[in-house]
Amino acid sequence: MEVTRLTATDAARAARVLGEVRASVLDGRRPKPAPRPAIRESWGRTVQSGIDPDHDFRSDLLGHDEVERRRRSTRLRHILPVLREGLLSLADTTQHIMMVADADARVLWREGSPAVLRKADGQGLGIGSDWREETVGTNGVGTPLVSRRPVQVFSAEHFVRALHPWTCTGAPITDPRDGRLLGAVDISGPLETLHPATLALVDSVAKLAQAHLRDLHLTSLEQLRAVAAPVLARIGGRAIAVDQDGWTAAVTGMPYTSRVALPKSLSPGRCRLPALGLCAVDPLPAGWLIRPTAEPAPASAVTHIALDVSHARRWTVTVTDCAGSWTHELTPRHAELLYLLALHRGGRSASALADDMFGDPARTVTVRAEMSRVRRYLGALLDHRPYRFTERADVEVLLPPTPLDLLPYSMAPGVMRARRVTPGGQPWEEPALEHGDGTPLR
Secondary structure, three states, X not given: OOHHHHHHHOHHHHHHHHHHHHHHHHOOOOOOOOOOHHHHHHHHHHHHOOOOOOOOOOOOOOOHHHHHHHXXXXXXXXXXXXXXXXXXXXXXXXXXXXXXXXXXXXXEEEEEOHHHHHHHHHOOOOOOOEOOHHHHOOOOOHHHHHHOOOEEEEHHHOOOHHHOOXXXXXXXXXXXXXXXXXXXXXXXXXXXXXXXXXXXXXXXHHHHHHHHHHHHHHHHHHHHHHHHHHHHHHOXXXXXXXXXXXXXXXXXXXXXXXXXXXXXXXXXXXEEEOOOEEEEEEEEOOEEEEEEOOOOOOOOOOEEEEEEOOOOOOOEEEEEEOOEEEEEEOOHHHHXXXXXXXHOOOOEOHHHHHHHXXXXXXXXXXXXXXXXXXXXXXXXXXXXXOEEEOOOEEEEEEOOOOHHHOOOOOOOHHHHHHOOEOOOOOEOOOOOOEOOOOOEOO
């Protein structure tokens, strides 16, 4: 069903049709027309969370101090001017509001129509409110964060009835450096104000904001490179200058790598870094000077690798050995690859991984490029031909409670097959959808 086409001509009729679709699904009947795929998938996830579709929710708001802390720590603060310039004119003229939320779906900024802002406040949707799908159901903030694609939610496509007077259009915002999810931007307003072009506009502005972040990153590296160049010129041996997140600005005496995995708390002195070994670390303005030493790593040491894919939107790999431990946050693609390698400890060829990832054994070039990026931080802990964790690696995988929650965004065939079995390897059957009180939806 073309929701945007119908709402463009008759918003009230579109709302009635969608209300009938939702009622059919909740009653266990096959709806005609069927809900859009993005909405159907979101409803399925929402049901698994146990949300009452007819409950008038009130999400808990973050305190002022916590909101300010999150504002200071997120890179979203750098793109507010871009989002305002691209979207606030629409919000002002169409009685909408613009909301910017972090990766936890907490609203950090809100601007737009005063009347609509007051209406949102009346429903507990103010600054600091929680828009996760598992809290408020299908919506224009939480749903794009899970699906990682732009989503428009009109009237009764919201799973929770309290949101039916709204139309919400949101898009995820990712860090262009590594694909990490930063948050989402959303335009929301009365259902009769929906415009068919809103989804394309919000998506375009989100991409423009990501491009702005990329430009800021390149500019900061250029500034650090100007500071580090004379320092590196005086150093004999190997050295690398990186920013505070480990991105390389300049290097001498060693192969170039785009990023060095740094521990969360790095201080001047000597420490062991993945792929570089024992290093001397000195501060630079907005970065670090790292000088690897010649000390070899013990060949017989057993390394523990903990791959954490238990969360819906954040995945990490933690490496622990005799020298300590470090944690690296994973992109969606790298979380898929490492999970598949942990699933197949005997190893996978490039073509087998391409089949697992894309359903196409011929896409080996993409797989090799991604594995090259993974090796930049896991280094000697991965072998190739076939790709696998080394024998001296003790690999632990931290899984979600239910298979359906395993990397829920992923469409990789290997991951989708894994969702159909339990962590113990036993066959798993998808449960029937239920209301919050346990009665079946279908």
